[in-house]
Amino acid sequence: xxxxxxxxxxxxxxxCGLILFIFYLSGFFSRTKTFVIxxxxxxxxxxxxxxxxxxxxxxxxFKTLDSNYEINLLKDDYQNTMQELTCLDGQVTYYSKDxxxxxxxxxxxxxxxxxxxxxxxxxxxxxxxxxxxxxxxxQNLNFEISVSKSNTCENEKSxxxxxxxxxxxxxxxxxxxxxxIYLRDALNDSLIDMDKIIRKNEITAKYAQGLKETFDDDIxxxxxxYSILVCNNGKYIISSSDLEYSNNLCE
Numbered sequence: 040x041x042x043x044x045x046x047x048x049x050x051x052x053x054x055c056g057l058i059l060f061i062f063y064l065s066g067f068f069s070r071t072k073t074f075v076i077x078x079x080x081x082x083x084x085x086x087x088x089x090x091x092x093x094x095x096x097x098x099x100x101f102k103t104l105d106s107n108y109e110i111n112l113l114k115d116d117y118q119n120t121m122q123e124l125t126c127l128d129g130q131v132t133y134y135s136k137d138x139x140x141x142x143x144x145x146x147x148x149x150x151x152x153x154x155x156x157x158x159x160x161x162x163x164x165x166x167x168x169x170x171x172x173x174x175x176x177x178q179n180l181n182f183e184i185s186v187s188k189s190n191t192c193e194n195e196k197s198x199x200x201x202x203x204x205x206x207x208x209x210x211x212x213x214x215x216x217x218x219x220i221y222l223r224d225a226l227n228d229s230l231i232d233m234d235k236i237i238r239k240n241e242i243t244a245k246y247a248q249g250l251k252e253t254f255d256d257d258i259x260x261x262x263x264x265y266s267i268l269v270c271n272n273g274k275y276i277i278s279s280s281d282l283e284y285s286n287n288l289c290e
Contacts, residue, residue, distance in 0.1 A: 074099065077161050081138055084117070086110045086155065100156035102149075110147055110155060117142065126165040127172055134163055141165075173242060180239045182231060183214045184222065186265045188279045196276065196288075199223040203233065206278040206288065211265075222277075233275055240267060252284065259284050 072085045074094055086105035093100045103110065121133035121142070132143040141164035145157045160167075192207035200223055205211055211222040215230055225231045240260035243249030249262040256271035259282070266282035269275060270289035276282075 072101075076140070076159070081140065084113055086113055086153075089155075097160065098156060098158050100154060103153050103155060104151070105153070107147065107153065110153060114145055114147070117145075124165045127169050130164070130168075132160075132164045134165070139163075173246060177239070177242060180235055180242075181216070182235070182239075184211065184236065184265055184277075185214070186211050186277065186279055200226040202273050203275045204277070206268075206276050206282065208278060211277055236267065237269060254284050254286070257284070257286065257289055 069089075070084060070087055071082050072089070072092065073080050073082050074092075075081075083099075085101065086103045086109055088104035089101050091102040118133050121135050124132050124134055126132060130143060132141045134141045139162060141160040141162065143158050143160070143164065146155070148154050186205075187209040189207045189209050194207070196204040196206050197208075198204050199211065199221075203222075203226065212219050213222045213225050213231060215225065220230075222231075226233075237260070240249060240262065241251070243262050244251035244260060249260065252259045252261075258269040260267045260269070261280055261282065264280060266278045266280055267275060268278070268282065268284065268288055272289055274289055276288050
């Protein structure tokens with residue numbers, strides 16, 4: 040009888056040891072986990088007692104028995120050692136320059152068994168997504184404006200649409216879908232509006248060959264083809280690319 044009990048006890052001990060060994064090999068007692076991202080091994084800090092790891096192209100999730108307090112400490116440590124950035128679309132992200140990884144959408148759910156998940160992106164999420172958004176927006180702003188400079192400029196302004204003026208120009212044309220028409224006609228027929236023109240100049244000034252200058256509450260945009268002065272009184276002055284600012288233009 041004692042021998043059977045001894046064998047049973049040893050069996051239980053061995054089974055427990057085996058289970059603990061399996062848990063050890065699975066990283067259950069580890070505070071780090073290595074993930075393969077874009078064929079590169081990336082070691083990340085994780086809560087202890089974690090298991091059931093899952094990773095797809097954009098999300099990592101796992102289960103843990105660690106306390107919410109310890110999990111949140113680790114989450115705070117992630118965020119404190121990364122650069123917090125809010126993208127153009129409002130997405131709050133955390134960028135690790137050392138790992139060249141962006142993390143976002145941290146989530147912790149569950150009671151005894153907690154499920155921890157977060158999205159990851161290989162690279163600088165905000166920069167890359169912003170470039171994608173800008174490219175997509177530029178595709179919708181598929182027009183080009185050209186101007187014909189006047190040979191005899193006497194500082195004259197000509198109104199071509201409500202509060203839209205040309206300055207020292209013979210004409211302003213816009214090309215839309217391979218059709219070139221006068222800007223006044225495009226504005227009158229609602230084929231284009233000033234908000235789109237200003238938005239394209241904003242993008243050009245920030246990402247391409249353009250310039251944005253602020254004079255009090257007036258804004259002057261310049262690009263290789265033309266300039267546009269956005270006056271704080273609601274007027275728009277379109278001129279050649281070498282327009283020099285003067286507050287008299289907005290009067």
